[in-house]
Amino acid sequence: MLDALARALAPNASIAHGNGEAAIVEDERLLEALLDDQRAAGYARLWTNSRCLVTTRRFARMERFAEAAAASSARGWPVFVRASGGTTVVHRPGILNFSLYDIAPTGTVDINTRFERFTRRLTAGFAAIGVAAETGWVAGSYCDGRFNIVSVGQKIAGTACLVRKRGGWLGVLAHAAISIDGDTDTDLTAITEFERALGLEPRYAPDSHTNLAARIRMVPR
Template structure:
């Protein structure tokens, strides 16, 4: 495993690394993948749905995250990209989402995918800044912002990339959770992996992590210099 890809035990360890990045001052990039499967659930919905005392659903450990959205699966076939940096007053969520999606397009450009940036109804944790192919979700995105005492904000931007494995089976588990909680339905067929799209042409995870890591630093250091300011 390269230094560019952090292999962690579980989602809780990965989210702890992201929290440390977010609490820093300068720009930072983290690419991580968990060794075990689990569910990551937004803190804002934990009590609302009566999960505050739950540690698992159908055998999948539940880990709380501070960002919004809906529950998502984590597992060995997924890569997580996290960027932490400071923006000046006046920066917008749309601008930072645009930066994140451009990083992802840059990193995945060698795979010649026709990536669409839009909502994908019936996908889990749907949002208008998903990246998909042919109406199926390949990447989910999220953000967390924190105002700074001296002005500006600290931003944590996150992307979850479905690389390989059976993401439709994972989505079926999230669909079961949605049914259990009375949330909108999830269609497992609305999700796809890089492996399913590219087959043997897909690079290994370490190479994809390498591209994500360096595309992130190119964006932070050269295309938007103000983002790198501490």
């Protein structure tokens, strides 16, 4: 199932199996390296990661961050910080990360258009393996956004965007974390406990989330 979706999204890319912070930082490193080339380019990266929480710089600046991160790590969920916005998300085996890099001259790229193209590629990939999906908000989902990938009203993937400029060139990194299988209730518990320790009041709903395995089981044969 993971391999089938990976082939539908990026047939020429292999799946890299990462380990914690290094796998997360690699996204930003690749974006900077492509920008350094100062030429138009596109690149797709497929990767998984070890079990961890990935949060934002905004949360990392909060007074209780170090204590909350240490407690989460003690529960088996180390916390790392990403460059893109949003709130806290889960990485683990069973979640496929899809990163798409697009480098072009500044002024020739409409970021919203490029990101919408990215989400269309995602929904087309789901359709190729028999799962209908669309974009939209999902009340009660973690790291909610209008470019969630949604199947039958439940969030199946979250998306994010990172933009860098250099020397007349623009780099756009679009990213999706796709839930293939595994226990989404456990994911929610890990995020909720961490964010509450930060002093936040998250209210996430288990039935707002699903994974690809559950959705495929529901597809009529």
